[in-house]
Amino acid sequence: MVLVASYNIRKAIAADRRRRPERILEVLGEIGADVVVLQEADRRFGDRQSAIPFHMLAEHSDYHPVGLAARQGSMGWHGNAILVRKDVVEVAHCCLLHLPALEPRGAVMADLRIGGKKLRVLGMHLDLSGLWRRKQARAILAHVDAQSERLPIVMTGDLNEWRIGQGCLRDFAQHHHNVPLGPSFHARRPVGRLDRMFIGNGVTVEAAGVHHSMAARNASDHLPIWAKLAV
DSSP: OEEEEEEEOGGGBOTTSSBOHHHHHHHHHHHOOSEEEEESOBOSSTTOOBSSOHHHHHHHSSEEEOSOOSSTTOSSBTTBEEEEETTTEEEEEEEEEEOOOSSOOEEEEEEEEETTEEEEEEEEEOOSSHHHHHHHHHHHHHHHHTOSSOOOEEEEEEOOOOSTTOTHHHHHHTTSEEOOOOOOBSTTSOOBOOEEEEEETTOEEEEEEEOOOHHHHHHOSBOOEEEEEEO
16 A cells, blocks of 8 residues: 655745745645655745755655756756655656646656555646646656556646646546545635546555645645555
8 A cells, every 4th residue: 555645835835925844844744645746846936946955854754855856956847846755665767757838847757666566656737728738738648658667657746727527637537547536725725626646557546635734724825635545
Protein backbone atom coordinates (compact mmCIF):
# COMPACT_ATOMS: atom_id res chain seq x y z
CA MET A 1 0.00 0.00 0.00
CA VAL A 2 1.30 3.46 -0.95
CA LEU A 3 -0.05 6.75 0.36
CA VAL A 4 0.27 9.53 -2.25
CA ALA A 5 -0.67 13.17 -1.63
CA SER A 6 -0.84 16.26 -3.82
CA TYR A 7 -0.70 19.80 -2.46
CA ASN A 8 -0.64 23.27 -4.00
CA ILE A 9 1.30 25.07 -1.27
CA ARG A 10 0.94 28.56 -2.77
CA LYS A 11 4.67 29.23 -2.32
CA ALA A 12 4.16 28.58 1.43
CA ILE A 13 2.14 31.78 1.79
CA ALA A 14 -0.36 31.23 4.57
CA ALA A 15 -3.82 32.70 5.10
CA ASP A 16 -2.26 35.67 6.91
CA ARG A 17 -0.33 36.43 3.67
CA ARG A 18 3.00 35.67 5.30
CA ARG A 19 5.39 32.99 4.09
CA ARG A 20 5.17 30.23 6.68
CA PRO A 21 6.83 27.03 5.42
CA GLU A 22 6.62 25.53 8.91
CA ARG A 23 2.84 25.32 8.46
CA ILE A 24 3.25 23.36 5.22
CA LEU A 25 5.57 20.93 7.01
CA GLU A 26 3.02 20.59 9.81
CA VAL A 27 0.34 19.64 7.30
CA LEU A 28 2.63 17.12 5.57
CA GLY A 29 3.33 15.58 8.97
CA GLU A 30 -0.40 15.21 9.58
CA ILE A 31 -0.93 13.37 6.29
CA GLY A 32 2.09 11.08 6.57
CA ALA A 33 2.21 10.22 2.85
CA ASP A 34 4.97 8.16 1.27
CA VAL A 35 5.04 10.44 -1.80
CA VAL A 36 3.99 14.08 -1.96
CA VAL A 37 3.50 15.96 -5.23
CA LEU A 38 3.74 19.73 -4.77
CA GLN A 39 2.63 22.66 -6.88
CA GLU A 40 3.90 26.23 -6.45
CA ALA A 41 6.84 24.79 -4.52
CA ASP A 42 9.22 27.55 -5.67
CA ARG A 43 9.01 31.30 -5.38
CA ARG A 44 7.71 32.99 -8.48
CA PHE A 45 10.20 35.82 -8.94
CA GLY A 46 13.95 36.34 -8.72
CA ASP A 47 16.07 33.21 -8.58
CA ARG A 48 13.02 31.00 -7.90
CA GLN A 49 14.26 29.70 -4.55
CA SER A 50 12.41 26.83 -2.91
CA ALA A 51 9.44 28.06 -0.86
CA ILE A 52 10.41 25.52 1.82
CA PRO A 53 14.05 26.04 2.86
CA PHE A 54 15.96 22.81 2.36
CA HIS A 55 17.36 22.84 5.89
CA MET A 56 13.80 23.01 7.28
CA LEU A 57 12.72 20.11 5.09
CA ALA A 58 15.71 18.04 6.26
CA GLU A 59 15.38 18.91 9.95
CA HIS A 60 11.61 18.97 10.39
CA SER A 61 10.23 16.35 8.01
CA ASP A 62 10.70 12.77 6.85
CA TYR A 63 11.08 13.84 3.22
CA HIS A 64 13.69 14.74 0.67
CA PRO A 65 13.01 16.19 -2.80
CA VAL A 66 13.45 14.23 -6.00
CA GLY A 67 16.24 15.82 -8.04
CA LEU A 68 14.06 17.72 -10.48
CA ALA A 69 15.27 21.29 -9.93
CA ALA A 70 16.17 23.15 -13.11
CA ARG A 71 17.76 26.02 -11.12
CA GLN A 72 20.12 26.01 -8.19
CA GLY A 73 18.15 26.63 -5.02
CA SER A 74 14.82 25.57 -6.55
CA MET A 75 12.93 22.44 -5.54
CA GLY A 76 11.23 21.68 -8.84
CA TRP A 77 10.30 22.66 -12.36
CA HIS A 78 7.88 25.57 -12.83
CA GLY A 79 6.89 25.02 -9.22
CA ASN A 80 6.19 21.29 -9.59
CA ALA A 81 8.12 19.07 -7.19
CA ILE A 82 8.01 15.57 -5.75
CA LEU A 83 8.94 14.67 -2.18
CA VAL A 84 9.62 11.08 -1.13
CA ARG A 85 9.89 9.59 2.33
CA LYS A 86 13.45 9.00 3.47
CA ASP A 87 14.62 5.37 3.59
CA VAL A 88 11.24 4.18 2.24
CA VAL A 89 11.10 5.36 -1.37
CA GLU A 90 13.91 4.97 -3.91
CA VAL A 91 14.08 7.10 -7.05
CA ALA A 92 14.88 5.05 -10.16
CA HIS A 93 14.45 7.78 -12.76
CA CYS A 94 13.07 11.32 -13.04
CA CYS A 95 12.52 13.89 -15.78
CA LEU A 96 11.07 17.29 -16.60
CA LEU A 97 8.26 17.77 -19.11
CA HIS A 98 7.99 20.88 -21.27
CA LEU A 99 4.35 21.77 -21.89
CA PRO A 100 2.76 23.99 -24.55
CA ALA A 101 1.65 27.22 -22.84
CA LEU A 102 1.18 30.95 -23.10
CA GLU A 103 2.84 31.35 -19.70
CA PRO A 104 5.59 29.11 -18.28
CA ARG A 105 4.19 25.69 -17.41
CA GLY A 106 5.70 22.27 -16.93
CA ALA A 107 5.24 18.88 -15.36
CA VAL A 108 7.52 16.42 -13.59
CA MET A 109 7.74 12.64 -13.56
CA ALA A 110 9.58 10.12 -11.40
CA ASP A 111 9.78 6.34 -11.46
CA LEU A 112 9.93 5.17 -7.86
CA ARG A 113 10.56 1.90 -6.01
CA ILE A 114 8.46 1.40 -2.91
CA GLY A 115 8.53 -1.88 -1.02
CA GLY A 116 9.99 -3.70 -4.00
CA LYS A 117 7.37 -2.37 -6.41
CA LYS A 118 7.65 0.30 -9.07
CA LEU A 119 5.31 3.28 -9.34
CA ARG A 120 5.43 6.10 -11.87
CA VAL A 121 4.37 9.45 -10.37
CA LEU A 122 3.59 12.49 -12.50
CA GLY A 123 2.94 15.94 -11.06
CA MET A 124 1.41 18.89 -12.89
CA HIS A 125 -0.10 22.37 -12.56
CA LEU A 126 -2.13 23.18 -15.64
CA ASP A 127 -3.09 26.46 -17.28
CA LEU A 128 -5.98 28.75 -16.39
CA SER A 129 -7.12 28.60 -20.04
CA GLY A 130 -9.25 25.60 -20.97
CA LEU A 131 -7.78 25.44 -24.48
CA TRP A 132 -4.21 25.31 -23.17
CA ARG A 133 -5.14 22.85 -20.41
CA ARG A 134 -6.29 20.39 -23.05
CA LYS A 135 -3.10 20.87 -25.07
CA GLN A 136 -1.06 20.29 -21.92
CA ALA A 137 -3.05 17.19 -20.97
CA ARG A 138 -2.48 15.70 -24.41
CA ALA A 139 1.24 16.48 -24.23
CA ILE A 140 1.46 14.74 -20.85
CA LEU A 141 -0.43 11.68 -22.07
CA ALA A 142 1.74 11.49 -25.19
CA HIS A 143 4.88 11.61 -23.03
CA VAL A 144 3.55 8.80 -20.81
CA ASP A 145 2.61 6.69 -23.83
CA ALA A 146 6.10 7.17 -25.29
CA GLN A 147 7.86 5.58 -22.30
CA SER A 148 9.59 2.29 -23.10
CA GLU A 149 8.50 0.70 -19.81
CA ARG A 150 4.82 0.57 -18.93
CA LEU A 151 4.48 1.06 -15.17
CA PRO A 152 1.66 1.48 -12.66
CA ILE A 153 1.02 5.22 -12.67
CA VAL A 154 -0.52 8.02 -10.66
CA MET A 155 -0.91 11.48 -12.23
CA THR A 156 -1.90 14.29 -9.91
CA GLY A 157 -1.84 18.01 -9.32
CA ASP A 158 -3.77 21.26 -9.64
CA LEU A 159 -5.60 20.96 -12.95
CA ASN A 160 -7.46 24.29 -12.67
CA GLU A 161 -10.54 22.62 -14.18
CA TRP A 162 -13.88 23.66 -12.63
CA ARG A 163 -16.16 21.67 -14.94
CA ILE A 164 -17.02 18.14 -13.82
CA GLY A 165 -15.98 15.54 -16.39
CA GLN A 166 -15.16 18.11 -19.06
CA GLY A 167 -12.07 19.54 -20.77
CA CYS A 168 -8.76 18.04 -19.69
CA LEU A 169 -10.55 15.77 -17.18
CA ARG A 170 -12.15 13.96 -20.10
CA ASP A 171 -8.76 13.59 -21.79
CA PHE A 172 -7.12 12.04 -18.74
CA ALA A 173 -10.11 9.80 -18.02
CA GLN A 174 -10.03 8.14 -21.46
CA HIS A 175 -7.45 5.59 -20.33
CA HIS A 176 -7.01 6.34 -16.61
CA HIS A 177 -9.28 6.15 -13.60
CA ASN A 178 -10.34 9.43 -11.99
CA VAL A 179 -9.90 9.04 -8.23
CA PRO A 180 -13.06 10.27 -6.45
CA LEU A 181 -12.18 13.32 -4.35
CA GLY A 182 -14.02 16.21 -2.79
CA PRO A 183 -13.52 19.96 -3.24
CA SER A 184 -10.14 21.34 -2.18
CA PHE A 185 -10.32 25.03 -3.14
CA HIS A 186 -10.62 27.54 -1.49
CA ALA A 187 -9.14 26.04 1.70
CA ARG A 188 -11.31 28.19 3.99
CA ARG A 189 -14.52 27.21 2.18
CA PRO A 190 -13.79 24.54 -0.42
CA VAL A 191 -16.13 24.45 -3.41
CA GLY A 192 -13.79 23.75 -6.36
CA ARG A 193 -12.43 20.29 -7.24
CA LEU A 194 -9.31 21.75 -8.83
CA ASP A 195 -6.89 19.20 -7.36
CA ARG A 196 -7.20 15.85 -9.09
CA MET A 197 -5.64 12.40 -9.25
CA PHE A 198 -5.70 9.77 -12.00
CA ILE A 199 -4.39 6.21 -11.79
CA GLY A 200 -3.76 3.41 -14.26
CA ASN A 201 -1.87 0.26 -15.26
CA GLY A 202 -3.00 -1.87 -12.34
CA VAL A 203 -3.20 0.72 -9.56
CA THR A 204 -6.36 0.55 -7.42
CA VAL A 205 -7.74 2.90 -4.75
CA GLU A 206 -8.20 1.66 -1.20
CA ALA A 207 -9.21 5.05 0.21
CA ALA A 208 -9.01 8.69 -0.87
CA GLY A 209 -10.01 12.13 0.29
CA VAL A 210 -9.21 15.76 1.01
CA HIS A 211 -7.20 16.56 4.13
CA HIS A 212 -9.20 18.92 6.32
CA SER A 213 -7.48 20.25 9.42
CA MET A 214 -7.06 23.61 11.11
CA ALA A 215 -3.43 23.69 9.97
CA ALA A 216 -4.39 22.89 6.36
CA ARG A 217 -7.08 25.57 6.28
CA ASN A 218 -4.48 28.18 7.24
CA ALA A 219 -1.33 26.98 5.45
CA SER A 220 -2.36 27.56 1.81
CA ASP A 221 -5.36 28.45 -0.34
CA HIS A 222 -5.68 24.78 -1.39
CA LEU A 223 -6.30 21.74 0.79
CA PRO A 224 -4.15 18.67 0.13
CA ILE A 225 -5.65 15.61 -1.53
CA TRP A 226 -4.52 12.04 -0.78
CA ALA A 227 -5.09 8.47 -1.86
CA LYS A 228 -4.08 5.13 -0.42
CA LEU A 229 -3.16 3.04 -3.44
CA ALA A 230 -2.55 -0.66 -4.04
CA VAL A 231 0.07 -1.25 -6.72
